[in-house]
Amino acid sequence: MKESYYGRLKQVDYNSKVDLYVEEIKNNGFTIIEGLLDEDELLQYRKKIDAIYKIQETEFGKDRLHSIQETNVCRMPLKYDDYFINIATKDTVLNIVEKFLGRYFILNLQNAIINTPKEEHHQSAWHRDLPYQNFVISNPIAINALFCIDDFSAKTGGTLVVPYTHKMEVLPSDEYIQKNSLTVHAKAGSVVIFDSMLFHKAGYNTSDIIRRAVNHIYSVPIMKQFYDFPKALEGKFSDNVFLGQLLGYTSQTPLDDKQWRENRAKNI
Numbered sequence: 001m002k003e004s005y006y007g008r009l010k011q012v013d014y015n016s017k018v019d020l021y022v023e024e025i026k027n028n029g030f031t032i033i034e035g036l037l038d039e040d041e042l043l044q045y046r047k048k049i050d051a052i053y054k055i056q057e058t059e060f061g062k063d064r065l066h067s068i069q070e071t072n073v074c075r076m077p078l079k080y081d082d083y084f085i086n087i088a089t090k091d092t093v094l095n096i097v098e099k100f101l102g103r104y105f106i107l108n109l110q111n112a113i114i115n116t117p118k119e120e121h122h123q124s125a126w127h128r129d130l131p132y133q134n135f136v137i138s139n140p141i142a143i144n145a146l147f148c149i150d151d152f153s154a155k156t157g158g159t160l161v162v163p164y165t166h167k168m169e170v171l172p173s174d175e176y177i178q179k180n181s182l183t184v185h186a187k188a189g190s191v192v193i194f195d196s197m198l199f200h201k202a203g204y205n206t207s208d209i210i211r212r213a214v215n216h217i218y219s220v221p222i223m224k225q226f227y228d229f230p231k232a233l234e235g236k237f238s239d240n241v242f243l244g245q246l247l248g249y250t251s252q253t254p255l256d257d258k259q260w261r262e263n264r265a266k267n268i
C-alpha cells in the first residue's frame with residue numbers, strides 16, 4: 001500500500017526486497033530475513049556443529065577452553081566440513097553484502113555459537129564484531145550474517161542488539177542500552193544481517209533447548225582475515241573463481257617487492 005505525503009520530498013527507491021533490507025541495515029544496523037535454511041539443512045548443521053565442537057574440545061581440552069573463555073564456540077567449522085561452504089555462500093546474503101562492500105569482498109570469519117540452557121556464554125557481553133574500534137565510518141567495511149540454527153527468542157537467549165549503534169562512536173550508557181536494546185525474534189532458518197559495528201550480544205538461554213547460530217563476517221579485502229582460510233584450507237575451493245576470491249586466496253599479503261610485482265604482472 002502506498003503511503004501519502006505532502007511537501008516536495010525525495011524518497012529512497014524501492015525496487016525489490018533487497019532494497020528494504022539494505023535500508024534497514026543502513027538505518028537500524030540490522031535486518032532479519034526468514035526461511036533461508038530448510039529443515040533438512042537445519043538438522044545437518046545442528047549435528048555438524050556439535051560434532052565439530054566435540055573434536056575441538058577434545059583436541060584443545062575442555063578445561064583449557066574454559067580457562068580462555070572459549071567454551072561453546074565452534075571456530076572455523078568450514079575447515080572441518082565442506083558442508084559449511086553452503087551457509088557462507090547463500091545468494092540472498094551475498095547480494096546484500098555486495099550492496100555495501102562492492103563486488104570484491106572476502107570471508108573474514110565463520111564461527112558457530114552454542115548457547116546452552118542456563119549457562120552464561122562468553123558472547124553474552126556487549127561487543128561489536130570489529131572490536132576495540134571507537135569510530136564510525138560512512139559506508140561499512142564489514143557485514144555480518146548470523147544464521148539462526150535454532151529458534152531465536154528472549155527465552156532461548158536470542159541475540160540482543162542496540163539499533164543504530166553502528167553509527168555511534170562510543171558505547172552508549174548502560175541506562176541507554178537497557179532502554180533501547182531489543183531481542184531478535186526469528187525462526188530457525190532465518191538470518192540476521194548486520195553492520196559489523198553494531199553493538200550486540202548473545203542473550204541468556206532460560207529455555208530447555210540449545211540455541212545454535214552460525215556467524216559470518218564478510219569484509220573488504222584490505223582487512224586482515226580473522227583466520228587464514230587459504231593456509232588452513234590448503235588450496236581447497238581455490239579452483240572456483242568466486243570462492244577463490246571469497247576465501248581470500250586472491251588477496252593474500254605478498255611476501256615482498258618481487259612477489260607483489262609478479263602478482264601485478266599476472267593481473268595486467
Ligand SMILES: O=C(O)CCC(=O)C(=O)O
Nearest residue numbers: 113123159201202213215
Ligand atoms: O549468539 C549470539 O546470539 C551472538 C553471537 C555473537 O555475538 C558473535 O558471534 O559475535
